[in-house]
Amino acid sequence: AQTVTQSQPEMSVQEAETVTLSCTYDTSESDYYLFWYKQPPSRQMILVIRQEAYKQQNATENRFSVNFQKAAKSFSLKISDSQLGDAAMYFCAYRGSNYKLTFGKGTLLTVNP
Amino acid sequence: GAGVSQSPSNKVTEKGKDVELRCDPISGHTALYWYRQRLGQGLEFLIYFQGNSAPDKSGLPSDRFSAERTGESVSTLTIQRTQQEDSAVYLCASSRSTYTGELFFGEGSRLTVL
Numbered sequence: 001a002q003t004v005t006q007s008q009p010e011m012s013v014q015e016a017e018t019v020t021l022s023c024t025y026d027t028s029e030s031d032y033y034l035f036w037y038k039q040p041p042s043r044q045m046i047l048v049i050r051q052e053a054y055k056q057q058n059a060t061e062n063r064f065s066v067n068f069q070k071a072a073k074s075f076s077l078k079i080s081d082s083q084l085g086d087a088a089m090y091f092c093a094y095r096g097s098n099y100k101l102t103f104g105k106g107t108l109l110t111v112n113p
Numbered sequence: 114g115a116g117v118s119q120s121p122s123n124k125v126t127e128k129g130k131d132v133e134l135r136c137d138p139i140s141g142h143t144a145l146y147w148y149r150q151r152l153g154q155g156l157e158f159l160i161y162f163q164g165n166s167a168p169d170k171s172g173l174p175s176d177r178f179s180a181e182r183t184g185e186s187v188s189t190l191t192i193q194r195t196q197q198e199d200s201a202v203y204l205c206a207s208s209r210s211t212y213t214g215e216l217f218f219g220e221g222s223r224l225t226v227l
Contacts, residue, residue: 035215043202045156045218091155100146100169101216105155 002027004094006104013082014112020067021077021107023092032096034068034075039106040088048090051075079109087111115139117219119205125225126195134190134222138207145188146206146216147180156204162188163210195226 003026013019025034036048051059051068058066063080079086092104118137126132138145147159158172162182173179177196182188192199202223206216 037218042220043223044220045204045206045216047215047217050215098169099144099163099212100158100161100172101156102158103148103156 002029002094002096002102004092004102004104006092006107008107009105010108010110012110012112013079015082015084017082018078018080019082019109021079021090021092021109023075023077023104025073025075025092025094027073027094027096029096032094034066035093035095035101036064036066036077037091037093037103038086038088039091045091049077082111084111084113117205117207117217119203119219119222121222122220123223123225125227127227128197129194131191131193132195132224134192134203134224136188136190136205136219138186138188138205139217141209142207142217143185143210144208145182146208147188147190148204148206150202150204150221152201159190159203192224195224197226200224200226
């Protein structure tokens, strides 16, 4: 079974600084998708960024980018120019051939003004 | 609709009662997922539907849990004889298909069993 590990239960960053959230996963598949979701206190999960495993180029979405290392099974999220609105729980997720998303336990990000 | 809608938003029930949680997916989304999130924890997969069929219900914790979907639209998650350990937020998500992998989530139903 696939597993997703987020080793940082909590992280903090100063406003306007950069922070990197870590994620590793375990799989024997070669074709899969990886995601970062954000869950603010409102509870609604919001997709931040996705990465297809067959693409070597790292995905970017404005201030959010990933460092995808397929051989190392690592998928970290970098948030640049952090804003107060970035404060949330961040979940890394994996989707393989069985179609369900497997989530990590999450990293709580605090942004300090 | 514009987004995934779940009801009720909050439900408080007594141990032993049955509860039904409802999910209205985004119109046209064929895949629908249920997840459970205990306080301060990650998301635990329960079941997913492709159309009205449930190819994977491996995450349902016990036979007290069941789910159905009709008209390739609304889904209900039913918990019979609720226990205190069932207290959690139940999240529903939909996607255009199981192949795209991008899930759109509702705001969840918070269930508290006293």
